[in-house]
Amino acid sequence: MDCDxxxxxxxxxxxxxxxxxxxxxxxxxDRYDRYWAYEEKEYSRGITGIxxxxxxxxxxxxxxxxxxxAWN
Numbered sequence: 001m002d003c004d005x006x007x008x009x010x011x012x013x014x015x016x017x018x019x020x021x022x023x024x025x026x027x028x029x030d031r032y033d034r035y036w037a038y039e040e041k042e043y044s045r046g047i048t049g050i051x052x053x054x055x056x057x058x059x060x061x062x063x064x065x066x067x068x069x070a071w072n
Contacts, residue, residue, distance in 0.1 A: 022070065032068045045071070 024030050027044035042054035043062060049071035051062040066072065 030068070030070055032070065038062075 022030050025034075025039075027039065028047070029038055029043070029045060033039065033043070033045070038051070043059065044052050046052060049066075049068075051059050051066060053059045053062075
C-alpha cells in the first residue's frame with residue numbers, strides 16, 4: 001500500500017517539474033512558438049491552445065497548421 005503512495009507522489013512531482021520547464025511568456029507562447037516567429041506576428045494563445053491574432057480574433061490557418069507538440 002505504501003508503494004502506491006510513493007509512486008503517486010513521484011509521478012506528481014515529475015509532472016510538476018515538466019510543467020515548470022515549459023518557459024511560457026505573457027502571451028502564453030512557449031519556445032516552440034517563438035522559434036516559428038509567432039511572437040513577431042503578434043499572436044497569442046488562449047488557455048486551451050487556440051491561436052489568436054493581434055486583434056483578438058481566432059486565426060483559422062495558424063490553428064489548422066499548428067504543429068506545437070505541447071498543445072496538440
